Amino acid sequence: MDENRARRVVDALRDRGTDADIARVGVYQFGVDIRLPDGRVASWDTDGTAGLEAQVMRNGMLVGFVPLIEGSEEFTEEQVIEAILRTDYDQPIATRRTTTPPPTEPLPRRGGVFRRFRDGFRYK
Template sequence: MDENRARRVADALRERGIDAHLETAGIDIFGVRVVLSGGREAIWGNEGTSSLEAEVLLDGDLVGFIPEIAGSEAFDEAQIVDAIARADYEEPIGRELPEAPPPAPALTREGGLFRRFLGGFRENPE
C-alpha cells in the first residue's frame, strides 16, 4: 500500500473511532495497523499484494488472519476503510461482518502539529 494512502486510511479509521496507525514494515512497505483487544494487532496491506488481507498478531506471533477479500484489488479508500471496519477478528480465521459496527467517538490524528515533520515532509498536503 502506498504510504500516503495508508496514512489516509488510518486517519479515516481513527475518525470512526478505530485505533488505527500507519504501519511501516520496511523501506517503502506501508500498511495499516489496527490495535485490538487482548494485546492483539491486525496488520493490513503490507504483504506486497494488490488485494486486501490482514495478519492478526499477538506479541509478534501470528494468531489469526483475515483471508484475501475478493475484489479488493479494485477498492477505493472508502471501500478499504469499510472493509477494515467490518472485519471480525474474534476467530483465528477472521471474516467480514455484514455491516460495520456503529462509529465510536473519533480519535485524534497521529502526529498533530509535527505530522509532516515526523513523516519527512513526504505527505501530500490536503
C-alpha cells in the same frame, strides 16, 4: 499500499474511533495496523500484494489472519475502510460482518503539530 493512501485510511479509521496506525514494514512498504482491545494487532496489506488481507499477531506470534478479500485489488479507499471496519476478529480465521459497526468517539490523529516535520513533508 502506498504511504499516502495508508495515511488517509488510518486518518479515516481514527476519525471513526478505530485505533489505527501506519505500519512501516520495509523500504517504501506500508500498511495499516489495527490495535484490538485484547492486545492483538491486525496488520493490513503489509505484504506488498495488490489484494487486501491481514495477519493478526499477539506478542510477535501469528494468532489469526484475514484471508484475501476477493476483488479488493480494485477497492477505493472508502471500500478499504469499510472492509477493515466490518471484519470480525473473534475467530482465528476472521470473517466479515454483514453490517458496519457504528462509529465511536474519534481518536486524535497521531503526530500532532509536528506531524509533517517528523514525516519529512512527504504528503499534502
